[in-house]
Amino acid sequence: MDFTWTDEDAAYRARIRAFLDRELPDNWDEIARHGPGSPEQTEFSLNFCPKLAEEGLLIPHWPEEWGGAARPPWEHFILGEEMWRAGEPRGAQYMNVNWIGPVLMKYGSDAQKAQYIPPMAEGRAIWCQGFSEPNAGSDLASLRTRAVREGEDYVINGQKIWTSYAGLASTCFLLAQTGGAEGGRSGIAIFLVPMDTPGIEVRAIPSLIGHGDIHEVFFTDVRVPASCRLGEEGEGWSIISYALANERVGIPRYEMGTAELDAMVAELKRRDAFSDSIVRSRASAAAAACEAARLQVYRVVDGRARNEPPGNESNLARVAVIAAEQAVADFGMDFLPDAFSGADHMSMLSHHERAIVTGIAAGAAEIQLNLIARRHLNLPKGA
Ligand SMILES: Cc1cc2nc3c(=O)[nH]c(=O)nc-3n(C[C@H](O)[C@H](O)[C@H](O)COP(=O)(O)OP(=O)(O)OC[C@H]3O[C@@H](n4cnc5c(N)ncnc54)[C@H](O)[C@@H]3O)c2cc1C
Incomplete structure (x- = not known):
């Protein structure tokens, strides 16, 4: 390449x-x-x-x-x-x-x-994505929000959680079960639901990353026309797999990590605290993690540019991006801890908080590692 x-x-x-x-x-x-x-x-x-x-x-x-x-x-x-x-x-x-x-x-x-x-x-347009539920995060297929067909409508009941942007969104990209009692992947359908539909209640969850960032969304007898369904009943899982393959590498977070690392090194130099070999080698390791993430992501983009179908590279890329963000955040916390308590370095503080949640939001890192073990290393399930 x-x-x-x-x-x-x-x-x-x-x-x-x-x-x-x-x-x-x-x-x-x-x-x-x-x-x-x-x-x-x-x-x-x-x-x-x-x-x-x-x-x-x-x-x-x-x-x-x-x-x-x-x-x-x-x-x-x-x-x-x-x-x-x-x-x-x-x-x-x-x-x-x-x-x-x-x-x-x-x-x-x-x-x-x-x-x-x-x-x-x-x-x-502001959208939110209603996937996760209190008992369905990593195991998304076990979601329980249910959409029941009544004539020309569906009636939706259930609860979503950790929904970003829900406080301001005008539409929700919602996953719900329309299948029989057994549920699972084959029963999932997608609904495009206007957030001002009666029966939707949004509650902000106070969190480390700020008030109003993530929410619980409750659906109580929410009636929407069948025309709100995206694709067919039971087609939701394949649509969402296509969507997530695009989402997973859609965020070049290593770019923000690199910018923050540069700012940290500049601040340490300003304090005359960048000559120690341990500090320098840790900064180099964080920079290398950002570059490794960049190259893993570029592999995925290269595949896309050649019109190849999405493969396992996106799982590798996502794990590399998480590792890069955390290497930068750990470097800052170890060598510039005071920078995170004042107003002078707000973007560093913001990056640090995001790095804590990055291995959970958009799918937990451990799940990506499971996928890499199975699909990339061909290890047996449960090994
Ligand atoms: C900042 C933020 C924003 C988010 N925004 C949205 C959003 O907009 N819309 C939305 O739908 N969701 C959103 N989420 C939710 C996110 O997708 C879930 O938190 C994530 O999928 C993990 O699910 P969970 O929280 O239920 O944790 P769980 O699935 O309960 O996992 C808890 C822990 O167990 C580990 N674990 C679980 N299963 C396995 C396994 N099989 N093997 C190994 N380890 C395992 C996980 O890695 C994790 O460390 C957001 C989360 C955060 C933190």
């Missing part, structure tokens, strides 16, 4: 950086304090993403039919890296451009596409 960026790629990156320099406000560090899941950042995205769309930088990888420019996967990825380096000003809307929009294009009815894709392309 040739790792050199073309002149065209470099110019594209420079164009994005210039846009960010121009459009991010002076108090961006404060807005970004709690990370992309925070209400502040999600609200900010409703002002920022329309400008990004006008500039042709929101959905350049989408087909022209839906307002994109059919640009190649590598360009889309450069865009993601630059957004993450800046702290992800697209907030929740990164999900729309990376996977919700493409999933609707592939599986949506004409009416669903017409209703939901244009607002995403304009940068004006």
Whole structure:
């Protein structure tokens, strides 16, 4: 693989950086304090993403039919890296451009596409993903939220938990069981549910990463028309597998990790505390972890650029990204602990908090390791 960026790629990156320099406000560090899941950042995205769309930088990888420019996967990825380096000003809307929009294009009815894709392309839509439940996280197939067909409608009852963005979202990408009492993967269907439907209650869960970032969502006799179902009954699991393959590498967190590590090293140098060989070797190890994550992710993007079907590389990439974020956070905690208690280094504090949850959100790291053991190393289940 040739790792050199073309002149065209470099110019594209420079164009994005210039846009960010121009459009991010002076108090961006404060807005970004709690990370992309925070209400502040999600609200900010409703002002920022329309400008990004006008500039042709929101959905350049989408087909022209839906307002994109059919640009190649590598360009889309450069865009993601630059957004993450800046702290992800697209907030929740990164999900729309990376996977919700493409999933609707592939599986949506004409009416669903017409209703939901244009607002995403304009940068004006906030979605949340209703997957996890109190007893169904890693074992997602055991989810119990149930959608029962009644004539032309479904009636939904159940509870979701840890739902990011639910406080501000207008639509929920919801997983529910429509199958028989046995449930499981084959009974799962997806519903596109307007969040203002009567019977939906959202409660914020106070958390380490800030108030309003994650929620419980209760569904009590929520009645939606059958036209809200995405795909067929029982097709939910295969749709969600396609969606997650896109989501897993959609977040180049190593880019934020690298930026924070650079800032930590600069601060240590400013304090004349970067000559110790242990400090230097730990910084090198964290930098190497970020580079390893970058290269693992690039393997996946390369496969996508060649139109290869998603493979096990995305599991390896995700584990490498988690390891990189945690190496940077551990380095900061060991050698700059005071930086995390004041207001001077808010982005470091924000990165540290995100690094704690990164091995859980979007699927626990241990589950990825199980998949690598089975699919990549061919180890028997339970070994
Ligand atoms: C910040 C944040 C944002 C989130 N946002 C969303 C969201 O928007 N929408 C949504 O639906 N969910 C969201 N989640 C939920 C997330 O997807 C789940 O937390 C995750 O899938 C783990 O599920 P769980 O919490 O039920 O933990 P469990 O599945 O109960 O796991 C607990 C521990 O047991 C380990 N474990 C479980 N099973 C195995 C196994 N088979 N082998 C080895 N170890 C195992 C896990 O690794 C973990 O350490 C979010 C979570 C966080 C932290």
